[in-house]
Amino acid sequence: MTVNYWLFKSEPSVFSIDDLASSPNQTTHWDGVRNYQARNYLRDSIKLNDMVFFYHSNSDPSGIAGIAYVTKIGYPDFTALDVNNHHHDPKSTVDNPIWYMVDVKFKEKFKSIISLQTLKNYPELENMVLLQKGSRLSIQPVAKQEWDFILKIAKKL
DNA sequence: GCCAACGTTGGC
DNA sequence: GCCAACGTTGGC
Numbered sequence: 001m002t003v004n005y006w007l008f009k010s011e012p013s014v015f016s017i018d019d020l021a022s023s024p025n026q027t028t029h030w031d032g033v034r035n036y037q038a039r040n041y042l043r044d045s046i047k048l049n050d051m052v053f054f055y056h057s058n059s060d061p062s063g064i065a066g067i068a069y070v071t072k073i074g075y076p077d078f079t080a081l082d083v084n085n086h087h088h089d090p091k092s093t094v095d096n097p098i099w100y101m102v103d104v105k106f107k108e109k110f111k112s113i114i115s116l117q118t119l120k121n122y123p124e125l126e127n128m129v130l131l132q133k134g135s136r137l138s139i140q141p142v143a144k145q146e147w148d149f150i151l152k153i154a155k156k157l
Numbered sequence: 158g159c160c161a162a163c164g165t166t167g168g169c
Numbered sequence: 170g171c172c173a174a175c176g177t178t179g180g181c
Contacts, residue, residue, distance in 0.1 A: 009179085034177095035164075058179055116180075134162045136178050 005142040006046060007053040007064070007130055008104070017054045017065040017109050026106035027071055031079045032087040034099060038139035043074040043100040045141075052104055053142060053150070055130070056113065063115035064150065072103035111157040114150065124149050 008030060010016070020028055033039055050070040056062055076097030079085040092098040119125050129140040142150075 011179090062180070136163065136180095138178085 004045070004047060004050045005053075005144060005147040006041070006050060007055050007140050007142050008068070009055045009057045009138040011058045012056045012065070013058070016056065017068075017106070020054065020068060020104070021106045021109060023106070027103055029072075029077075029101050029103050031077050031101045033077070033101065033138060034080075034087065034089065035138060038137055039098075039100055041139045041141070042102055046070055046073060046102050046139075048073055051107075051147065053147075057138075059113075061113055061115035061117065063113040063118065064110065064154075065113055066109035067107040068104040069107050070102050071105045074100040074102055077101040110154050114153055114157070118153070119150070122149070122153075 012018075015028070020026065030042070033042060048070055052068045052070065053064045054066050054068050056065045076094075077087070077092075077099040079087045080089040080092035080097065080099040081094065082088055087099075089099060116130075119128065120131060125131060125146055128142065128146050129135055129137060
């Protein structure tokens with residue numbers, strides 16, 4: 001049973017790693033993803049106990065804020081069915097929910113953000129999905145060697 | 158707030 | 170199926 005590694009983006013003004021840490025049971029459902037490639041990862045690829053970097057986007061600085069892990073695998077994103085929800089999608093139905101989410105639980109907050117600029121400094125990370133030109137996937141895979149390398153950076157913070 | 162890059166929609 | 174127009178993301 002191998003563990004997979006991921007990076008989830010969130011705007012901290014909407015939902016930050018501190019919000020996750022102060023959530024009931026330090027757990028949240030990762031709703032609102034409305035991109036098909038990201039949806040496919042949520043629905044098909046992300047497994048129980050997979051590890052997740054919590055990334056703060058549109059922030060100062062943007063970067064990796066800490067770690068969470070998966071406590072429930074892909075299931076229909078009910079916010080898509082709720083007409084009053086900001087993420088409502090009229091194409092989504094109970095029989096064909098289209099959009100999926102997972103649950104994640106807080107594990108660790110880094111002493112400080114590992115900024116995007118810092119990540120860009122390391123040639124070891126040049127193939128990270130996050131660092132590819134034009135990349136804006138909100139759910140993306142992280143290679144094990146990239147994960148391990150970033151953990152080493154985090155330990156030196 | 159700007160804007161480049163990307164994804165989606167819809168007319169044809 | 171093409172592609173222009175539009176909407177969104179996210180760094181700066």
